[in-house]
Amino acid sequence: MAQLEIKNLHAKVNEDGGEEILNGVDLVVNSGEIHALMGPNGSGKSTTAKVIAGHPAYEVTDGQVLIHLDDEEFGDEEVPEELQTWELLDLEPNERAALGVFLGFQYPAEIEGVTMVNFLRTALNAKLEEREELFEGDESEDDEDDEAGYETSPMEGAADEGEIGVAEFQQLLKEKMEQLDMDEAFAQRYLNAGFSGGEKKQNEVLQAAILEPSVAVLDEIDSGLDIDRLQDVATGINALRDEQGAGILQITHYQRILDYVEPDHVHIMLDGEVVMSGDADLSVKLEEKGYDWVREEVYGTA
Amino acid sequence: MSSEQDHLKETDTEARFGFKKEQQSAFQTEKGLTEETIRLISEDKDEPDWMLDRRLRALRQFHEMPMPTDWPGQPDLSEVDIDEIVPYIRPDIDARGGVDDWEDLPEEIQDTFDKLGIPEAEKNALSGVGAQYESEIVYQNMQEQWEEKGVIFCDMDKAVQEYPDLVEEYFMTKCVPPSDNKFAALHGAVWSGGSFVYVPEGVTVEMPVQAYFRMNSEGMGQFEHTLIVAEENSEVHYIEGCSAPKYSAFNLHSGCVEVFVKDGAHVQYSTVQNWSKNTYNLNTKRAIVERDATMEWVSGSMGSKATMLYPCTILKGPGATDNHITIAFAGEGQDIDTGAKVYHNAPNTKSTIESKSISKDGGRTNYRGLVHIADGAEDSSTSVECDALMFDNESTSDTMPYMEIEESKVDVAHEATVGKIGDEDVFYLQSRGLDDDDAKQMIVAGFIEPITEELPIEYAVELNRLIELEMEGSLG
Structure with missing residues (x-):
């Protein structure tokens, strides 16, 4: 069990006089749960997602984003209590990833010249290595500097191949791609370069499946998807929860994807705060009545 | 002087x-x-x-x-x-x-x-x-x-x-x-x-x-x-x-x-x-x-x-072909002025120039190129593409692609891009577990990939490794 806990989160655009966007967000997502985060444009949903992942465009002015990990996360290893809870806001984006936070982007970056298979294996190994460093402290760092460079000739490539080797990774990737009904040729394509909108979203779910996060925050993963791909993506998201036990925080405007990925909890944001929470029925109600109804309920005005 | x-x-x-x-x-x-x-x-x-x-x-x-x-x-x-x-x-x-x-x-x-x-x-x-x-x-x-x-x-x-x-x-x-x-x-x-x-x-x-x-x-x-x-x-x-x-x-x-x-x-x-x-x-x-x-x-x-x-090719015979692929890296205090020259002196000649440059910590790269298509070199074609990647606002990248076209029956294509390494791209890779340096290195490796794929593998590995070291600023 892991838990992502967002407490009284305030954030503004990271520039002088930057606009205040989050005005005290409170949310708790446990692993194995699916949460839907809904709200009108500009209410702060995407900003919440980006701040969780550590996007440099935002400055946190108050509040906390904590991740609580417990024994199950570590297998047989004993992990002292002080290493079971981490304040994500103090950490770099890659450290947050290492602790099990995944952000599925609304607009994933296109990286030319970097193949999917190379990228994903590098990312997975970087994540495993960073995780080790976080839990074992800085002791090992000095040794590593001494070993920088190649132990053998550079012609043979890096001696340090990472924890997951090429062959092992290719097998893993193949399995995950089959599950998402993705063509094998994807593995050799450049990361998101020239991908259709739908392919990009599928790719985000694939990356989550490979990196096995504790909590995946998926920002409008359903936008720009046709119905077939929506189902593939939904299957992938459900598998993240059912097979890997991930917690899902899914940001969406539409009921449509929630028909396939049924949320345990639905939250509605207005003006930088979560103003209403409920079960799956809430999103259905919202679909019928719109945000004016929420405003009326919360503020007593339309 | x-x-x-x-x-x-x-x-x-x-x-x-x-x-x-x-x-x-x-x-x-x-x-x-x-x-x-x-x-x-x-x-x-x-x-x-x-x-x-x-x-x-x-x-x-x-x-x-x-x-x-x-x-x-x-x-x-x-x-x-x-x-x-x-x-x-x-x-x-x-x-x-x-x-x-x-x-x-x-x-x-x-x-x-x-x-x-x-x-x-x-x-x-x-x-x-x-x-x-x-x-x-x-x-x-x-x-x-x-x-x-x-x-x-x-x-x-x-x-x-x-x-x-x-x-x-x-x-x-x-x-x-x-x-x-x-x-x-x-x-x-x-x-x-x-x-x-x-x-x-x-x-x-x-x-x-x-x-x-x-x-x-x-x-x-x-x-x-x-x-x-x-x-x-x-x-x-x-x-x-x-x-x-x-x-x-x-x-x-x-x-x-x-x-x-x-x-x-x-x-x-x-x-x-x-x-x-x-x-x-x-x-x-x-x-x-x-x-x-x-x-x-x-x-x-x-x-x-x-x-x-500026490696130069003189396309002297009909049907002759030239390919140029160049990559340049300029760090602190460096001025790397490279490019290509091609003279199309015969009909049906073809040239392709692909140039990539990276500048960092105040370094300067310049693409300086000349494509000359002589009168009578009909049905010739040239394609010039130069891309520059800058790491920071202190670095400079210039492009000076000269074209001298004397023949009208030719196909000329030119494309140039100059850009700073994208914060969103870096963040995307970081959010997947790569640290800041590794993320940038991956973007650069991808940027020069069209070049490295042309090289024998051992040179490609060395070139990538060298650029990694340059980017860490750890080379003398």
Whole structure:
């Protein structure tokens, strides 16, 4: 069990006089749960997602984003209590990833010249290595500097191949791609370069499946998807929860994807705060009545 | 420009690099490059008279020509002090370009070798220390295979002795005459070492011919001459250099490459070079390409204080093809001015130029290119693409793609992009677990991927590794 806990989160655009966007967000997502985060444009949903992942465009002015990990996360290893809870806001984006936070982007970056298979294996190994460093402290760092460079000739490539080797990774990737009904040729394509909108979203779910996060925050993963791909993506998201036990925080405007990925909890944001929470029925109600109804309920005005 | 006397005062490579070379008292009065020096070089090499005559003619042309200073935005060459050259080229002086002992190399260069993980024996050879490189057996085996086919691959000085007819015909005559530019003239006067490659008609050389194999010869000099003659329907891939920095206390490198690609032949010339950061790297490289023949230039320019390098292809025969792929990296204090020149002098000729540059920490890269399509070169086509990636706001990247199109029935395409490394791209990769440095390195590796995929794998690995080290700012 892991838990992502967002407490009284305030954030503004990271520039002088930057606009205040989050005005005290409170949310708790446990692993194995699916949460839907809904709200009108500009209410702060995407900003919440980006701040969780550590996007440099935002400055946190108050509040906390904590991740609580417990024994199950570590297998047989004993992990002292002080290493079971981490304040994500103090950490770099890659450290947050290492602790099990995944952000599925609304607009994933296109990286030319970097193949999917190379990228994903590098990312997975970087994540495993960073995780080790976080839990074992800085002791090992000095040794590593001494070993920088190649132990053998550079012609043979890096001696340090990472924890997951090429062959092992290719097998893993193949399995995950089959599950998402993705063509094998994807593995050799450049990361998101020239991908259709739908392919990009599928790719985000694939990356989550490979990196096995504790909590995946998926920002409008359903936008720009046709119905077939929506189902593939939904299957992938459900598998993240059912097979890997991930917690899902899914940001969406539409009921449509929630028909396939049924949320345990639905939250509605207005003006930088979560103003209403409920079960799956809430999103259905919202679909019928719109945000004016929420405003009326919360503020007593339309 | 100011006088060369002034430069003499400004240039103190010894002080700048803490490099100690023994005083050669006999030559303290020696000023400038003289005929006597040239005669000494030629005599030491026991050269035929025609070569001495060529050297002397080149020397006169060198003295007559002004330093190039009027190119828009060209690197500052005022610290290049030709007079300092003398002790490094006179055969009667022991202190040539290199140093005698590994320990005498500047620390940052030793450090680079260590980081590249190059074995000791190679380090010595590569750094110009002059120890024996231990792969001679491999080289011997290949040598035998080549000889069977009539392929010649040897040191340029040896070629003058053993293949005088070929050398006399092709050496700085039709391709790069010394009058081409001041540094070509200098080269013509003082050249030493380099490679000679001759591939007979119809012969395909399967394995790339690598200068690496004969690095222990004096071909590692700073004025090396490479002459490649590929006869009709032959094919060869020549690879020069490697990622190890070449250090010399004298700060000018001025090499020359001449390539003759006869009818239907195919030559690829690949080079990855990394000069130590006191070096002015001013080269002349040119290919003459006949009917239905193909020339490919693949170059990675790393290191140096300033580089000016524009490999040139003359598409002389109908149906001739040129491909240029270049990559340049400029870090702090570096000005890397590279590009390509192509002359379409016949119909149905085709050229493709792809240039990538990366600048960081205030470095400057410039793409300077010229495509000339002559009147009558109809149905020719050219495509020029230059992309620049900047790491920060302090770095500079310029693009100067000149086009001179005299023929109307041609297809001309040009595309240039200049961009800063994207924060969103970096964040995306970071959010997947890569740290800031690794994320940037991955973006850069992807950016230059079209180049590295053209290189043999071991060079691609080295180039990537070298760029990683440059980006960490950990290279000297």
